[in-house]
Amino acid sequence: MRSDLGVFLKAAVSRPLVIGAFAPTSEPLAAQLVEVVPKRGAPTVLELGPGTGAISELIRSRLPAQARFVAVETDRAMVDHLAETRPWLEVLHMDAADLGSRIGEGEVDAVVSALPWTLIPERAQGRILEAISRVLASGGSFTTIAYLTGTRFGPGRRFRGRLGAAFDEVLTTRTVWRNLPPARTYVCRRPIAATQQRGSRSGSP
């Protein structure tokens, strides 16, 4: 069995524009991301871009026994590695932009993402954010990594703007310097479009 790092590095070198990082997420950054994962009840948690499972392990360690934990990963080698090393994880081999076809509206209590947003075309970003907004339960949270290498430039700034347009609340956490590259996380709540749609269906203003 190949190591997580070996599989990650091979994928990062051969498909840099899909993987989007040089190394798996560090533990301090993963710990910051998983703070939105509920520790009680029977939550459903969705991870986007689990890669070799660095964040998945930490999510799992927080989850109560009744939880459902699903991950969406587009890279075949990562999917195969996860099946071999983390058989407890339900992995859907697909593009996150299509997740709405597999997960129902309002079903997910927390979405944790390590997707390389600034490398994803803007149209696909929009589809993924729409899908996240649709599957999030009211009261649910979506959190994602923002690499410092990207936040200062056009694509990173535009992505932050998109989050602000899509969610009623977007919080930025402190920077984790012990990550390669250093990064912070955005924590987003109350998707605007989905909340409006649900409100108009239930007749509330």
Ligand SMILES: C[S@@+](CC[C@H](N)C(=O)[O-])C[C@H]1O[C@@H](n2cnc3c(N)ncnc32)[C@H](O)[C@@H]1O
């Ligand atoms: C930066 S790596 C993070 C891997 C792992 N979660 C970690 O933190 O170490 C990004 C992951 O997102 C996956 N990915 C990129 N674009 C994707 C997409 N559109 N849909 C699903 N997964 C995607 C890549 O294959 C890769 O595994």
